Amino acid sequence: MISKSTIDQVFETSRVEEVIGDFVQLKKSGSNYKGLSPFSDERSPSFMVSPVKQIWKDFSSGKGGNAVAFLMEHEHFTYPEAIKYLARKYNIEIEETEQSNEEKEQADTRESLYLVSEYASKYFQNVMHKTDPGKAIGLSYFKERGFTEETIKKFDLGYSLDEWQAFTDEALKKGYQLDFLEKTGLTIVKEDKRFDRFKGRVMFPIQSMSGRVLGFGGRILGIDKKAAKYLNSPESDIYHKSKVLYGIFQAKQSIAKEDNCYLVEGYTDVIQFHQRGITNVVSSSGTALSPEQIRLINRLTKNITVLFDSDAAGLRASLRGIDLILEQGMNVKVCTFPAGDDPDSFAKKNTLEEISTYLEDKAQDFIQFKASLLVADAKNDPIKKAETIRDIVNSIAKIPDRIKTEIYIRECSRIMDISEEVLFSTLAQITKKETQETHKKVSQDRKAFDVIKNQDQSNKKVDVQYELERKIIQILLLYGNKTEDFEDLILKENETNELVLEPVKHQAKVFEKIYLDLQEDEMQFTNETFRDLYYTIIETLNQNPDFLIENIVNTVESSMASEITTILMEDERHSLSDWERQNIFPKSKDSTIAQLVSETILSLRCYLIDLKVREFQQGTLSNMADTNRNILEEVKDYSGLKMLLSRKLNRVL
Structure with a gap:
């Protein structure tokens, strides 16, 4: 521990x-x-x-x-x-x-898969650096590719021995269970036989954004025509190939800093670029680009530059990826390399300055790239040219930002030599069709939802006590340690023997004021979570008055921590809308803390009195004996108290 x-x-x-x-x-x-x-x-x-x-x-x-x-x-x-x-x-x-x-046995299945994967990564590195076959075959291959020791270490590259179960036997000897070795795909089990999936391959660990090993890519070094050149781990509880990007762990900070992400196809493309000094680069690992992968980049930047070699198949594949990127509201450019080059070979041949200049000069906006590619196919065929224009407008229709849409329509008009009016008309037709299909689906979903919604709303009531108890917890979390000037209104008889409210001022910490007021009225929290939070906060502040109350989230269990966070961040939500930029300035509660405390406590008192009065009223209806008079006296007393508290509350407000 x-x-x-x-x-x-x-x-x-x-x-x-x-x-x-x-x-x-x-x-x-x-x-x-x-x-x-x-x-x-x-x-x-x-x-x-x-x-x-x-x-x-x-x-x-x-x-x-x-x-x-x-x-x-x-x-x-x-x-x-x-x-x-x-x-x-x-x-x-x-x-x-x-x-x-x-405690050792408490690790869950997912954690066990992570531990097995991390062990495998270290094992493959160890084999490559500390065994003769590893040095002669695996390390030599990476050195021939031009990778330095520093780069090899940075990406945790390794080698799997060309033996049927060398890794599996070693992992079992170390105490890792065969079940987890099989679930990660590192070991293949068939009947009573077991063997290593990545036998005789150089290894590329695939990591999450935080650096955890999720799976592996392995490249074969032999000349076995039946075996795949590259082999990836199969899908598992921790590895989903459509949701990960190779190199994202090493690139995340650079992507955010540069506000741009270069997207390539292969592992070595990523590694070679990193070695040259361009570190904001990731790979889709040879799979078709997915919305989940794009959203992964979207967390770090709005800008993607897709890098492809100039072969036709790769370029066609890039077109499909471009539309997906546009749908996510991101900005996309495309850069192709000279004939015969891919990102790996191009980076190997050129200096950092030459690569950076090339990428800056040659990166095309998606519309220019798509137009140049499709126009080359269409040549002088008017029907193909019309199809090309419609294809480009289809891509533009996927952009959610209307300003960008209009700019791209104008750009398309210029490049394709066609009027903007025709393009806008075509865009409207495409958008209308998509909108109708969306509305049709939404309408079907809404009909089903409305039935449930109407049933729910008929029974829905505001839980006043829940809201007031939650407000008390919020005040304690936000201002519990603050010292405020409070004005209490005390009931006293005046010269004519009438009850009047007389103000008495005193200074106290917010948590002390709330605790004493609730103690005085013997008020209890009905919500179990709030009750536990209340006593935790009061006890913490009583024992350590200098405690920073926001740190309490680090000391409680996760379910309670989640509720604390929700309460603490509730007041911050307005800043998501940038009201200040619209000259709307929400009033800070800091200036009226004492008033807020008094108002909340009084509101809770009034609500509890209402409950008590209703309880007496029900007792009167069910009990028609002599005790009725006593109950009515109680109701009268509580009603009088409610009236005084209401006057007190109005004065606070």
Whole structure:
């Protein structure tokens, strides 16, 4: 187990905006940062990070928490894995206490698959660097490709021995279970036989954005015509080829910094570019580009430059990918290399300056690229030219931004020598058809939804006590440690023996004021989560008055931490809409904390009195005996108290 001192140091050192910034492109928004949700497909930011409170909230999915919670949600880390990741990031030495057998057995299946994959990666590296066949075959191959020791280490490249079960036997000897070796695809099991999937191949570990090994790509070095040149891990619980990009771990910071991502096809294309100094590059690993892969890039930048060699098949494939990128609202350019070159060979031949200049000069906007490619095919055939224009307009129709759409229509008009009116008319036809199909589907879904919605709404009521209890927790979390001037209104008899409200001013901490008021009225929380939160906060602040209350999220269990985050970030939500830019300035609650506390407590008192009165009224209807008079007296007393509290509440407001 990781020692408490290490965990405390990790929480003190790590910065939530830096941790999340490695995975999501964040932009400053007042005192916070905002970005696109990494947990859902969206085009308007609903993801908020608060450096002051050291928490994050995703308003689209409802998830939230601290830096550790983000890693657990986004990367599917266990709690210890998240702590270790942060410790490595901030160069904190990890102190561990010995684990019991029971704790060792608690690792779940996904974690076991990660551990097996990470072991395999280290095994393949060790084989390549420390065995004679590894050095002679694997290391020699990478050296021949022009890769330096530093580059080989950076990408954790390795080699799998040309033996049927060398890796499997070693993994089993180390205590890894055959079931997990099979589930990752590293070992193939057939009846009573088992053998290594990547026998005799150089190995490219495929990593997640945080650096966890998800799977492998292996290139054969022999001349076996029956075997595939490249072989990837099969789909598993941790590896989905359509959802990962090779090199994203090494490239993420550079992509965000450069605000552009170069997209290539192969592993060696990525590695060669990195070695030359262009590090904002990733690969789709030979698979067709998917929406999930595009969204992965979209978290870091809005700009993609697709790099392809000049063969016709590759160019045709790029056209399909371009439309997918446009649908995601991203900006796309295409750059092709001279005949006979691919990104790997081109990078090997040229200096960093020459490559950068070439990419800058030759990168075409998608419409120029598509037009030049399709026009070459159409030549002087008017029917083919018409099909080409329609194809280009089809791509433009996928762009969600109307300003960009109009600019591209004008560009298409210029390049293809056709009037803008005709292009806009064609665009309108395509858009209308797509809209009708969408409306038809939405209409069908809505009919089914409305039946459920109408049933729900008829029974839906506002839970006043829930809202007031939640408001008290919010006040404690936001302002619990603040000292405020409170004005209490005390009931006193005046000279004519009438009850009047007399103001009495005093100074107190917010949490003390709330605690004493609730104690005085013997009020209890009905919501179990809020009750647990209330006593946790009061106890924490009583024992340590200097405690930063936002840090409480680091000390409670995950379900409670999620509720705390939601409450803490609720007031930040307005900044997602940039009201200030529209000259709308929401009023800060900091200036009226005392009023907010008094108003909330009084509102809760009034609500509880109403409940009591209704309880007495029901007792009167069910009990027609002499006790009726006593009940009516109680009702009269409570009604009088309610009237006084209402006057008090009005004065506060």
